[in-house]
Amino acid sequence: MSDKVSVSLTINGAEHALTVAPERTLLDVLREDVRATGTRRGCDEGSCGACTVLVDGVPVLSCLSLAVTLPGRAITTIEGVRNGAELHPVQRALVLHGAVQCGFCMPGIVLSAKALLERNPSPTVEDVRQALGGNVCRCSGYTRVVEAIASLGGRP
């Protein structure tokens, strides 16, 4: 017999009352129950970063986070980063720099970059590389991705 646990998750500012089995990950719940499918399932083992979301403002891997442990925490997914109809500055910079190819890794990259810029508004290129250390991209070779995010910091 499996416990079913009632939890209330705060996702992009909205409360979601859910009943979940303890083994279900935040990624499962986001994609299957909340239907917020912008968060991608890549490796399911914490190696690729495609499922990165923010919990209380810091990047975590939703594939390794059990939903039952997260009531009361502020969860931010890619669906929550826009301001109304406007793209988040990180998203705009990635588009302007032509940094996006297939796009599968981008939700995770946008959230890692958003967390970095909130902590450190003018990161160096090296800071950006470190912050994206857990986000694997198979298309871009990273150069334009890093340039796009670093361009937001106002450093030459």
Added chain:
Amino acid sequence: MRYAEPETVEAALSALSTHEDARCLAGGASLVAMMNAGRIGPGMLVSLHRIPELSTITETGDGLWLGAMCTHRTVAADARLRGAMAAVREAAAWLAHPAIRNMATLGGSVGLADPHTEIPVALVAASARVEVAGPGSRRVVPVESLFVDSYRTSLQRGELVTRVFLPRGEDGAVGHHLRFSRVAADYPTVSISLVLAMDGDRCRQVRVVVGSCGPVPLHVDAADQRLVGTRLEAEDVAEAGGLLARAAAPIDDVRGSAEYRRMLIPRLLGRALSQARERAHV
């Protein structure tokens, strides 16, 4: 699967005793990955995240007690981890990548006993002691006594790690953790963690531990002794490194062959010692 969220260590121990196949859930970075892969399917999870005691950091005259649920991000940012204790702070700062450091915990790393990651190596170098709670009692043991084999500890069923003590070490001691890896977020090919104290240009005390080169962190008394009293010149380092390389039991994998790892040990030892020495003289 059953689930419990106790708020005290005693309640956690009691929950663990109710199910034969109960596992503690700390940060989840390894446990949930293994569940996702179908490699384990615990009958019960006892989440430790609501137990305030386990996230507490206490400074004493002799050193620092770090709660088992401290994340690597917290450990890496704690400026009180100076001197000998800096080996553990540096190891936490290099472990895996930011999202993992935001989730994975010190106690989780002890319980996992993965010989390829940074934390066990640095804890052994820093002479850490671990408090283990079990039914009815707590005990404090040297960290190396917990690491019995690759991914295997001497923790008994129904026990859990509550906190880790890092001794300040002797005056002037400096800790340093050096990793060699293909890219920053990868597992190290070889890592060296050490605590060094100098008397002028002579080595007064040293404790060197090698990671990713055997089933448990590798510490060889004779290698430390070969360095003590010397000026850490090339020949001293080469001989101490040779002792470590001969005692090592590395594996061949995608990060390097066993032979390559053995060749790396003396070179990384020299580099780690000279970096630590620069700090010892500050």
